[in-house]
Amino acid sequence: MSEQQPERPGGRRRPSRQIYVHLPVADLASSIAFFTALGFDVAPDSTDADATALVVGEAAFVMLLTRPFFAGFTRKPVADPTVTEVTVAVSARTRREVDELVDRALELGAQPCREAQDRGFMYGRSFYDLDGHLWELIWSDPDAFAA
Known part of the structure; x- marks a missing residue:
C-alpha cells in the first residue's frame, strides 16, 4: 500500500498523502474573509457556494463547509x-x-x-x-x- 516517493533534500520522503480537515461554518463568506485576513490562501478550484479549501501546507487543507453541506458527510448530528x-x-x-x-x-x-x-x-x-x-x-x- 505504501507508494515510493522521491526523496527531498535531506533524505526525507515527499508525503504520499494529503490531509483534508472538514469544518462546518455558519457563514462561509465571513469565514473565508477571516482566514484570508490571517494569511491563508484559498484554492479557487475547490471553492463554491457550499465549500472552500484553505491551503495550510503542501499537503494539508482545511475545508470550510456550510453546515448543511457538512451534514451530508455524516450520519451523526453536526x-x-x-x-x-x-x-x-x-x-x-x-x-x-x-x-x-x-x-x-x-x-x-x-x-x-x-x-x-x-x-x-x-x-x-x-x-x-x-x-x-x-x-x-x-x-x-x-x-x-x-x-
Whole structure:
C-alpha cells in the first residue's frame, strides 16, 4: 500500500498523502474573509457556494463547509459549535509568527482559548475561530529536535 516517493533534500520522503480537515461554518463568506485576513490562501478550484479549501501546507487543507453541506458527510448530528470535537494545530515558522497570527485572529473576532504555552523548545497559543473551532499555532525549536 505504501507508494515510493522521491526523496527531498535531506533524505526525507515527499508525503504520499494529503490531509483534508472538514469544518462546518455558519457563514462561509465571513469565514473565508477571516482566514484570508490571517494569511491563508484559498484554492479557487475547490471553492463554491457550499465549500472552500484553505491551503495550510503542501499537503494539508482545511475545508470550510456550510453546515448543511457538512451534514451530508455524516450520519451523526453536526456538533454544536460550543463543543470541541477537534483541534486544528498548525505550525508556525517562529515564535513571533505564533503571536502575530493569534493576535490578528483575536482582532478579527476570534476568542482566546488559553494562555500561551511556553516549554522553551516549543511555544504555542490558541484561539476559537468565528464558529468556535479550536485552532492552535505552534512553533518548535528545530535545534532542540536535532540534538
